[in-house]
Amino acid sequence: MTNIKKICCIGAGYVGGPTMSVIAKKCPDIQVTVVDLNEARIAAWNDEDVNNIPIYEPGLSDVVAEARGRNLFFSTDVEKAIDEADMVFISVNTPTKTYGAGKGQAADLKWIELCARQIAQVAKSDKIIVEKSTLPVRTAEALKDILHNTGNGVKFQILSNPEFLAEGTAMEDLDAPDRVLIGGDSTLEGQEAVQALVDVYANWVPRERILTTNVWSSELSKLTANAFLAQRVSSINSLSELCERTEADITEVARAIGTDSRIGPKFLKASVGFGGSCFQKDILNLVYIARSYGLQEVADYWEQVIIMNDHQKRRFANKIIQTSYNTVNGKKIAFLGWAFKKDTNDTRESAAIYVADHLLNEQAQVAVYDPKVEANQVYGDLNYLRTRDAEENKAGVSVFDDPYEACKGAHAIAVLTEWDEFKDYDWQRIYDSMLKPANVFDGRNLLDSKKLRAIGFNVKTIGSSL
Numbered sequence: 001m002t003n004i005k006k007i008c009c010i011g012a013g014y015v016g017g018p019t020m021s022v023i024a025k026k027c028p029d030i031q032v033t034v035v036d037l038n039e040a041r042i043a044a045w046n047d048e049d050v051n052n053i054p055i056y057e058p059g060l061s062d063v064v065a066e067a068r069g070r071n072l073f074f075s076t077d078v079e080k081a082i083d084e085a086d087m088v089f090i091s092v093n094t095p096t097k098t099y100g101a102g103k104g105q106a107a108d109l110k111w112i113e114l115c116a117r118q119i120a121q122v123a124k125s126d127k128i129i130v131e132k133s134t135l136p137v138r139t140a141e142a143l144k145d146i147l148h149n150t151g152n153g154v155k156f157q158i159l160s161n162p163e164f165l166a167e168g169t170a171m172e173d174l175d176a177p178d179r180v181l182i183g184g185d186s187t188l189e190g191q192e193a194v195q196a197l198v199d200v201y202a203n204w205v206p207r208e209r210i211l212t213t214n215v216w217s218s219e220l221s222k223l224t225a226n227a228f229l230a231q232r233v234s235s236i237n238s239l240s241e242l243c244e245r246t247e248a249d250i251t252e253v254a255r256a257i258g259t260d261s262r263i264g265p266k267f268l269k270a271s272v273g274f275g276g277s278c279f280q281k282d283i284l285n286l287v288y289i290a291r292s293y294g295l296q297e298v299a300d301y302w303e304q305v306i307i308m309n310d311h312q313k314r315r316f317a318n319k320i321i322q323t324s325y326n327t328v329n330g331k332k333i334a335f336l337g338w339a340f341k342k343d344t345n346d347t348r349e350s351a352a353i354y355v356a357d358h359l360l361n362e363q364a365q366v367a368v369y370d371p372k373v374e375a376n377q378v379y380g381d382l383n384y385l386r387t388r389d390a391e392e393n394k395a396g397v398s399v400f401d402d403p404y405e406a407c408k409g410a411h412a413i414a415v416l417t418e419w420d421e422f423k424d425y426d427w428q429r430i431y432d433s434m435l436k437p438a439n440v441f442d443g444r445n446l447l448d449s450k451k452l453r454a455i456g457f458n459v460k461t462i463g464s465s466l
């Protein structure tokens with residue numbers, strides 16, 4: 001049986017960094033090296049001041065402080081780490097393709113393939129390769145093809161071990177996962193590899209929570225889990241629009257249906273729309289895979305989750321415009337929040353980006369405050385859309401490090417992220433500093449709207465006609 005002594009993880013991002021930190025913490029006998037091509041990112045992981053690590057995630061810096069230099073290392077020397085490891089996790093990005101066949105839907109696997117080729121080139125001893133990145137079903141077949149054709153006699157076993165952590169709660173999720181999923185081949189060697197990875201997790205995860213399947217089920221379960229979760233958000237958001245027309249209240253409806261044990265209370269929070277690097281990308285990928293097998297109805301079914309989410313973001317922006325007497329031209333609209341959810345500095349696919357883009361098309365002046373997102377990230381996100389040039393984005397958007405300054409002189413405030421601190425602001429002070437009527441568009445149903453209305457605000461929430 002393989003006893004894992006050294007792990008290498010390729011990709012020091014939102015998944016590689018936290019997952020490997022937790023493995024290092026829980027398995028002090030295993031040496032874990034996280035490698036990345038991005039020198040700045042590795043330098044930040046190695047920063048003496050642990051508060052400067054590149055990812056904000058509650059609890060992460062403590063774990064890094066404990067394990068770094070002991071059995072957790074961050075490096076740009078990819079080849080050395082691969083060469084020395086018994087087990088190599090691939091945790092690189094798999095974004096939606098922006099070119100060629102499958103553009104806008106399929107996952108771009110070029111970084112995965114590069115990893116496989118590099119491993120094939122460097123490895124001198126047998127290794128277990130673990131797919132940690134989210135991948136289309138049957139990707140392991142391509143990896144096998146590359147790895148098994150080196151002709152140098154080195155043997156590889158490929159496992160699928162998708163990650164289910166959610167940002168903002170990554171450390172809790174890793175510490176006590178609902179389940180760990182490991183897919184491997186049914187051959188003897190395949191099952192030995194599965195057991196080796198089970199043994200790593202068994203250092204802290206109860207055995208009954210470690211599920212083993214074949215590789216394809218494991219790969220597809222990851223896309224399926226995200227599709228189901230995102231579908232719940234789109235389902236509740238679709239009904240939020242109906243609530244706004246019928247005097248039903250989406251929070252009450254969610255509570256009423258969530259008490260049915262078959263439905264359950266989680267993931268029923270109506271919002272300005274889901275964001276994050278995973279949901280949209282993974283559903284588009286599922287849609288693409290279904291279409292590539294000729295399963296039109298299956299593809300159309302899941303595509304609707306994305307269509308509804310796009311609608312929800314646009315609808316929120318349109319509500320701001322309509323309430324502002326149908327024009328936001330030259331008006332200051334303050335954004336509280338830019339991250340795609342609270343407790344993370346990640347802004348990928350954040351609803352805020354799309355709402356801002358829509359308002360900028362109407363020539364609004366957008367003023368952004370987010371406790372964890374820097375100005376260059378905000379501009380970078382907007383520039384990436386290529387709706388207008390960087391100069392125009394700069395002219396239309398200002399980024400503040402004080403929320404009261406962001407709101408001063410604004411016609412309206414839009415809450416885009418559910419940061420807890422927004423609830424505790426001095427809302428009377430904000431009201432006094434704004435133009436009247438002072439509108440608040442709460443895209444997260446976060447604030448105490450009764451209190452705000454008593455101050456004099458005009459408050460619009462998601463899924464209520466008030």
Ligand SMILES: NC(=O)c1ccc[n+]([C@@H]2O[C@H](COP(=O)([O-])OP(=O)(O)OC[C@H]3O[C@@H](n4cnc5c(N)ncnc54)[C@H](O)[C@@H]3O)[C@@H](O)[C@H]2O)c1
Pocket residue numbers: 010011012013014015016035036037038041078091092093094111114115132133134135163164165166167277278
């Ligand atoms: N972000 C999440 O919450 C989350 C959760 C579960 C699964 N996933 C999946 O995990 C994967 C990684 O996501 P992420 O959010 O960590 O991405 P990320 O972009 O934050 O990190 C990926 C890192 O891989 C590095 N990289 C790319 N190619 C490389 C190569 N050939 N050699 C060395 N380094 C290389 C990049 O420089 C980058 O730093 C994706 O497939 C994603 O779908 C993400």
Ligand SMILES: O=c1ccn([C@@H]2O[C@H](COP(=O)(O)OP(=O)(O)O[C@H]3O[C@H](CO)[C@@H](O)[C@H](O)[C@H]3O)[C@@H](O)[C@H]2O)c(=O)[nH]1
Pocket residue numbers: 134163164165166167168226229233266267268269270271272273274275276277278279340341
């Ligand atoms: O009731 C809800 C729940 C979530 N959201 C939004 O949905 C998005 C995604 O939230 P969440 O799923 O909590 O964060 P992610 O980090 O994107 O995590 C998802 O995507 C990861 C990457 O694949 C998976 O590992 C996780 O299991 C899966 O929850 C965010 O914009 C949330 O604000 C809502 O609007 N309403």
